[in-house]
Amino acid sequence: MSQLTPDEVLLGLLAIQPSHGYQLLEHFRDLTKLGQVWNLSTSQLYAVLKRLEQQGLIVGQAIEVINAPTRTEYTLTTQGKNRFETWLYNPSPLSSIRCVRVEFLSRLYIARLQNRPTAALVEYQKKACMKAHHHLLTQRDQTAPGIGFLAVELQIAQLGAILQWIDRCELVPFNEEELDET
Amino acid sequence: MSQLTPDEVLLGLLAIQPSHGYQLLEHFRDLTKLGQVWNLSTSQLYAVLKRLEQQGLIVGQAIEVINAPTRTEYTLTTQGKNRFETWLYNPSPLSSIRCVRVEFLSRLYIARLQNRPTAALVEYQKKACMKAHHHLLTQRDQTAPGIGFLAVELQIAQLGAILQWIDRCELVPFNEEELDET
């Protein structure tokens, strides 16, 4: 896998309420939800759900619906809950640029949906980025001119931009999603 | 494929001289070369070479070496050469952040190795980023507050950082690689 999987996001959504695949998919398609953040195909989502079930993080239950195809409703297990909590509050923010955009914003989204405070999340991410920023500055001094040097400089610039941006995360209001849970 | 493949970079390297897999790998492992830019595994490189051969962009020739395993030396075909030139001078810079870091820096690296001027490359990329930046500013005004909005703002900040960084690309000297071609 290319590092970033929506595993924990799904666990977070299921922590709010048991849901079936199609319901979960909405969060990844709606551009006001996670649509800007992830680009997840249908089959991928169902594949991930299957994997999570195999790992014992969720359990599925077939639900017969009168005038609709049978659904599989997934519920979080205790194990899954633990995994999610670890992810949310013990973030391992790799501070790679993509990680921040995708993982951090997902964390924020889920935390808001669950009506949890987000200050700590933002703070953790900020600290991690500052640390990485500092580390890169040191690395730059040890790097010979050339492509490698330019790459390091770009990463430094990127992290700087994130640091300027991140404080806005707590100021920007999250309208609808707050109460609206389909 | 997840968008970014080293296909054209390999073609560019083969344009300098026919090489076998292990030789090409050096460019992706050496941190002063493309090591900071790509993270390519051995098997991946060989897989790409096979694919390129299937597409008729390169041809492989088995070379028996006296006291070493047989190598396959790949040579660029006319088609491959065309494909590379198109990529280098007709860049389609998607201006996604990752694209710039990986693709643009690769272009720069190859152009330098081939002793070609880089001013045009930088200029193209800069223009593309400015365009994307502008487009995102418009998009921001049409986006409701929430996660989507934050995502757009982050992208704007990232592009801004790139624009500040990109002018340095022509100023930073590229030492050794200029003449040294293993």
Added chain:
DNA sequence: AGCCCACTATTCTAACATGGAATAGATTAC
């Protein structure tokens, strides 16, 4: 001499990702 390690050079394998189409009933639109 015997052994271990690192380097050159490539292949294999199993798991996972990905895009796309297939299925199939329900509802809405014209």
Added chain:
DNA sequence: GTAATCTATTCCATGTTAGAATAGTGGGCT
């Protein structure tokens, strides 16, 4: 009435990816 679209899921073929496996060479150590 039939076409399109929505709900809900599965299936498939192809491609990517990490990691180990292979295999020969040369060097250093004891």
